[in-house]
Amino acid sequence: xxxxxxxxxxxxxxxxxxxxxxxxxxxxxxxxxxxxxxxxxxxxxxxxxxxxxxxxxxxxxxxxxxxxxxxxxxxxxxxxxxxxxxxxxxxxxxxxxxxxxxxxxxxxxxxxxxxxxxxxxxxxxxxxxxxxxxxxxxxxxxxxxxxxxxxxxxxxxxxxxxxxxxxxxxxxxxxxxxxxxxxxxxxxxxxxxxxxxxxxxxxxxxxxxxxxxxxxxxxxxxxxxxxxxxxxxxxxxxxxxxxxxxxxxxxxxxxxxxxxxxxxxxxxxxxxxxxxxxxxxxxxxxxxxxxxxxxxxxxxxxxxxxxxxxxxxxxxxxxxxxxxxxxxxxxxxxxxxxxxxxxxxxxxxxxxxxxxxxxxxxxxxxxxxxxxxxxxxxxxxxxxxxxxxxxxxxxxxxxxxxxxxxxxxxxxxxxxxxxxxxxxxxxxxxxxxxxxxxxxxxxxxxxxxxxxxxxxxxxxxxxxxxxxxxxxxxxxxxxxxxx
Numbered sequence: 001x002x003x004x005x006x007x008x009x010x011x012x013x014x015x016x017x018x019x020x021x022x023x024x025x026x027x028x029x030x031x032x033x034x035x036x037x038x039x040x041x042x043x044x045x046x047x048x049x050x051x052x053x054x055x056x057x058x059x060x061x062x063x064x065x066x067x068x069x070x071x072x073x074x075x076x077x078x079x080x081x082x083x084x085x086x087x088x089x090x091x092x093x094x095x096x097x098x099x100x101x102x103x104x105x106x107x108x109x110x111x112x113x114x115x116x117x118x119x120x121x122x123x124x125x126x127x128x129x130x131x132x133x134x135x136x137x138x139x140x141x142x143x144x145x146x147x148x149x150x151x152x153x154x155x156x157x158x159x160x161x162x163x164x165x166x167x168x169x170x171x172x173x174x175x176x177x178x179x180x181x182x183x184x185x186x187x188x189x190x191x192x193x194x195x196x197x198x199x200x201x202x203x204x205x206x207x208x209x210x211x212x213x214x215x216x217x218x219x220x221x222x223x224x225x226x227x228x229x230x231x232x233x234x235x236x237x238x239x240x241x242x243x244x245x246x247x248x249x250x251x252x253x254x255x256x257x258x259x260x261x262x263x264x265x266x267x268x269x270x271x272x273x274x275x276x277x278x279x280x281x282x283x284x285x286x287x288x289x290x291x292x293x294x295x296x297x298x299x300x301x302x303x304x305x306x307x308x309x310x311x312x313x314x315x316x317x318x319x320x321x322x323x324x325x326x327x328x329x330x331x332x333x334x335x336x337x338x339x340x341x342x343x344x345x346x347x348x349x350x351x352x353x354x355x356x357x358x359x360x361x362x363x364x365x366x367x368x369x370x371x372x373x374x375x376x377x378x379x380x381x382x383x384x385x386x387x388x389x390x391x392x393x394x395x396x397x398x399x400x401x402x403x404x405x406x407x408x409x410x411x412x413x414x415x416x417x418x419x420x421x422x423x424x425x426x427x428x429x430x431x432x433x434x435x436x437x438x439x440x441x442x443x444x445x446x447x448x449x450x451x452x453x454x455x456x457x458x459x460x461x462x463x464x465x466x467x468x469x470x471x472x473x474x475x476x477x478x479x480x481x482x483x
Contacts, residue, residue, distance in 0.1 A: 107474065234262065312332045382397055398428070402427075446478075
């Protein structure tokens with residue numbers, strides 16, 4: 001009975017703390033958007049407490065993630081007393097921590113799949129349907145009162161299983177006075193920016209997802225964008241801290257530092273390369289790749305605003321799947337901001353985001369990836385999302401990629417994409433998407449992407465292939481269902 005009373009005491013202390021933290025979120029009940037169902041089962045909260053729409057987070061969603069996905073209103077199992085001494089207690093959830101996502105897509109590219117040069121295995125000339133596009137299995141939630149996990153296993157249209165963005169977190173809140181709360185954490189994860197709290201970093205950035213036949217997957221991107229989860233197997237360990245202070249705890253100061261290395265041991269297994277369509281190095285990391293993130297958020301009324309920056313410094317072997325030979329370097333620097341409005345009365349919300357990444361590239365002597373010894377690549381993403389009365393969403397944005405023309409890197413005949421204007425990465429587009437949520441765990445979206453320039457190609461005359469930028473315009477019908 002004594003062990004049971006201790007467990008109950010800890011439970012109510014934690015519950016009291018979480019109630020206090022709920023005040024930090026303020027206007028969290030903004031819309032009934034859907035999120036990871038296992039979290040809703042664990043906490044008993046509406047999905048709207050943490051999300052405007054998946055994967056966009058509200059202030060409460062950021063707090064839930066800071067606490068390592070451990071917040072729960074579940075009754076604890078009683079601690080059993082062994083006949084000969086006390087047994088070691090274990091806390092077991094009474095609800096499933098498994099969730100499953102099913103994604104499907106239908107894609108039409110204006111010029112057909114032929115505009116990408118190489119042949120996509122199994123692709124029709126156009127109007128490709130993927131059912132499923134992906135099936136994702138999640139095991140996510142509280143493991144102990146201070147340890148939580150977000151494990152994401154995906155089966156994709158290529159017929160393989162791989163871990164997408166996944167993490168295991170130890171976290172602890174520290175109350176430093178009436179108006180100051182410090183949350184610290186230690187984590188292991190496989191994706192740079194996976195632990196971030198805002199939708200301005202590559203792992204959680206709008207437009208969030210696209211089909212396997214979309215033009216978006218053929219746009220050159222900085223290393224940090226392409227090094228996510230299944231795309232480029234990494235393993236990282238890091239620590240983070242968030243100081244939440246001031247009247248009503250309206251100020252958030254967040255810092256995260258991680259270091260990444262290869263996730264596949266000492267051998268040379270097949271890896272996905274960050275530059276699978278760009279012609280860049282597909283080799284493994286040389287040494288460790290550090291990542292540092294700083295961000296500040298301020299809450300007032302129904303609004304919250306974030307501004308932040310991060311950096312990642314990576315050295316990659318140039319050869320395919322190797323750990324020898326020339327080494328190329330990719331130094332990524334970011335500035336980003338997010339403004340969010342949450343209307344708790346009418347269940348409407350608006351989020352505006354902007355992010356700019358500058359990558360400085362260096363290519364080792366004797367490399368097979370680049371025509372130059374150095375270069376740069378920039379990526380700018382400006383977008384906004386509006387949800388009306390839980391069910392109807394519209395979002396859109398502008399994306400611009402520009403940098404040093406490099407035929408060896410962006411017009412490599414050994415890759416699936418060989419069309420470019422003089423090896424230019426320069427690409428810009430506008431996109432718009434309409435979404436409908438008939439239920440909290442079901443979403444249908446229609447997106448259209450219009451290209452002004454695609455890998456340096458503007459008018460058809462600027463391309464040796466004869467295709468102009470408009471040939472890459474893409475229409476996508478997307479569907480998600482989660483349980």
